[in-house]
Amino acid sequence: xxxxxxxxxxVEREVSQQEGAALAKDLGCDFIESxxxxxxxxxxxxxxxxxxxxxxxxxxxxTARRRDRKKKCAIM
Numbered sequence: 001x002x003x004x005x006x007x008x009x010x011v012e013r014e015v016s017q018q019e020g021a022a023l024a025k026d027l028g029c030d031f032i033e034s035x036x037x038x039x040x041x042x043x044x045x046x047x048x049x050x051x052x053x054x055x056x057x058x059x060x061x062x063t064a065r066r067r068d069r070k071k072k073c074a075i076m
Contacts, residue, residue, distance in 0.1 A: 001030045001052065003045050008035040 002024040004015060017033060024031030030048065034041040 001032065001045065001049050002027065004031070004033040006035060006037075007033040007040055008038045 004020045021031045032045050
């Protein structure tokens with residue numbers, strides 16, 4: 001996730017929202033603007049990062065479980 005900070009300083013902006021979104025797209029990640037001063041999107045950014053990490057971990061765990069199932073054999 002790419003986070004553009006200081007969203008409250010519109011006049012002093014150095015990177016446009018479109019530039020940030022384009023960079024995030026090139027990097028293959030999400031983009032969000034936030035402001036610690038006004039608390040705009042701060043919690044959302046953290047929740048989104050945690051959600052992404054949990055989804056990836058769950059996906060890795062499911063992949064590992066599938067591999068473990070394939071390794072088991074039964075002799076009759």
